[in-house]
Amino acid sequence: xxxELLIVQNFYAGFGRCNILKDINxxxxxxxITAIMGPSGxxxxxxxxxxxxMHEFSPGATYSGKILLHGEDIYSMNPILVRRKIGMxxxxxxxxxxxxxxxxxxxxxxxxxxxxxxQEKDKxxxxxLKKVGxxxxxxxxxxxxxxxxxxxxxxxxxxARALAxxxxxxxxxxxxxxxxxxxxxxxxxxxxxxxxxxxxxxxxHNTAQAARISDYVAFLYLGELIEYGATKKIFTAPEHxxxxxxxxxxxx
Amino acid sequence: MMETINKRIFKDRLFTIxxxxxxxxxxxxxxxxxxxxIKNGLSAINVEFFxxxxxxxGEHGGGISNAIIGTFIVVLIAFIxxxxxxxxxxxxxxxxxKSVFSEVLxxxxxxxxxxxxxxxxxxxYLWIVKPMKSFSALSGGCALAMIMLPVIIKSTxxxxxxxxxxxxxxxxxxxxxxxRTILKVIIPAGLSGIITGILIxxxxxxxxxxxxxxTAFGNPFMNFNITKPVNTLPLVVFNYxxxxxxxxxxxAWAAALVLLIIVFTFTLIARIISKKWKTSF
Numbered sequence: 001x002x003x004e005l006l007i008v009q010n011f012y013a014g015f016g017r018c019n020i021l022k023d024i025n026x027x028x029x030x031x032x033i034t035a036i037m038g039p040s041g042x043x044x045x046x047x048x049x050x051x052x053x054m055h056e057f058s059p060g061a062t063y064s065g066k067i068l069l070h071g072e073d074i075y076s077m078n079p080i081l082v083r084r085k086i087g088m089x090x091x092x093x094x095x096x097x098x099x100x101x102x103x104x105x106x107x108x109x110x111x112x113x114x115x116x117x118x119q120e121k122d123k124x125x126x127x128x129l130k131k132v133g134x135x136x137x138x139x140x141x142x143x144x145x146x147x148x149x150x151x152x153x154x155x156x157x158x159x160a161r162a163l164a165x166x167x168x169x170x171x172x173x174x175x176x177x178x179x180x181x182x183x184x185x186x187x188x189x190x191x192x193x194x195x196x197x198x199x200x201x202x203x204x205h206n207t208a209q210a211a212r213i214s215d216y217v218a219f220l221y222l223g224e225l226i227e228y229g230a231t232k233k234i235f236t237a238p239e240h241x242x243x244x245x246x247x248x249x250x251x252x
Numbered sequence: 253m254m255e256t257i258n259k260r261i262f263k264d265r266l267f268t269i270x271x272x273x274x275x276x277x278x279x280x281x282x283x284x285x286x287x288x289x290i291k292n293g294l295s296a297i298n299v300e301f302f303x304x305x306x307x308x309x310g311e312h313g314g315g316i317s318n319a320i321i322g323t324f325i326v327v328l329i330a331f332i333x334x335x336x337x338x339x340x341x342x343x344x345x346x347x348x349x350k351s352v353f354s355e356v357l358x359x360x361x362x363x364x365x366x367x368x369x370x371x372x373x374x375x376x377y378l379w380i381v382k383p384m385k386s387f388s389a390l391s392g393g394c395a396l397a398m399i400m401l402p403v404i405i406k407s408t409x410x411x412x413x414x415x416x417x418x419x420x421x422x423x424x425x426x427x428x429x430x431x432r433t434i435l436k437v438i439i440p441a442g443l444s445g446i447i448t449g450i451l452i453x454x455x456x457x458x459x460x461x462x463x464x465x466x467t468a469f470g471n472p473f474m475n476f477n478i479t480k481p482v483n484t485l486p487l488v489v490f491n492y493x494x495x496x497x498x499x500x501x502x503x504a505w506a507a508a509l510v511l512l513i514i515v516f517t518f519t520l521i522a523r524i525i526s527k528k529w530k531t532s533f
Contacts, residue, residue, distance in 0.1 A: 052425060054421065054424060054425060057421075057424065080427045080428075080429055081427065082427075083424065083425055083426065083427035084426070084427035087425065087426075088425035090418055090421060090422065090425075092418055094416070094418040094419060094421070094422040094533075095422075096419070096422065096423075096437060096441075097419070097441055097531040097532060097533050098437075098440040098441055098443075098531055107426065108426040108427070108428075110436070111423060111426060111428040111432055111433070111436050111437065112426070112427060112428055112429075112432065113432065145532075147531075147532050147533060158422070161422075161426070162425075162426075165426065165427070
């Protein structure tokens, strides 16, 4: 069954007078991977940053329209609560440099001042690290700084950090663009396992990646949603000429 | 062909030599000062010098324990006053880089930094010494705090400006409120730079003399009361070196040596902290 989890309705966003996103509408389904793809500067990152209200931190950010999570508009909710329900992983791995691997995983709790019992902490750390396949690699160095890890490991640590908060949705903003092919493959595999328990929205400039891992795909071009649908259908029989041109590499 | 390469190698060597010689020249004044101060002051330094009080003219021996303690008291007062204010100002400036108020603040801080220290001394005299009707360690500490402020503010702002934006985004994305992000993520990440700035500011004010002439004033006795005049190392150097007695000149040199050692220690600790505790990203 496909449950609607997140609905984007007539959404506009931009910076100052410059409009980036124009009238975006799409629906994200529970336990699926939704990819947002498109050429550079098409508004992919802006789109994903609107979903957890990070967009409004940018100077001069503007937005209108609705994004419904479980039927409730996130723009009428407290942004802090929105961000706890919708986790995010960034383009470059950004573990907290002053924290150990252990503390990085539960940093969402530490930084928010949520007190946990030692056993609870251990459980969350072990579960989250196991989910991202990092447990075996770091179980002997949990109290070393997170920044000692390799780029791919750091990125998985950041995914674990987001997972530890048990979010409804995880947003990934080109999570593999600064990683080597091996780490990329590992993260792609990981995402397919993670969708059993959570919903994933991933931004990618790599059409092959979108084809490999996503269930649904949105194609953005110059701030407009050109096409949205099941990945299989879009990659085999796109309705729009632009989509076909993009997928066949006529522009990028 | 061969000739031009040889020419280039020659030019390269020449340039290297010039750079090394000039770099060494930059160190010369320091070496000169150090050897001179050590040569003149070392003879007066012994254990008594650190634990005894000054003796009247003509009597041998005696020490400057009151001035060493006094220096620490005055610097501590300055540190307690200046650090919280300048830390928060630095955070504000780094967080609000473009606001009009930030610009006004930056200009004011630059002006404050360029005020001669003797003027700050006079101001502290008028504002604190006169109303309290007494020279005091407190007024000296306040004067030094004013000198400390711009140094710490600048170093804090610059340290925090260098932190990557992704760090704060990571925190915000976890639903961490703004003030907690500042306290728990931004400041800890910049801590080594902030502490380095504070230590360098301490090293800078420990040797200030002019503002203390009107405020801490000097005192031949040991004093722990911050509302009473207190002796400090720079004041010992000033008062003893301007005296007509040969024996006091030696004490002035020795006090200068102690002051130099204290300042170097702080500078050294600052360098070690900025290297060792550096947060890597």
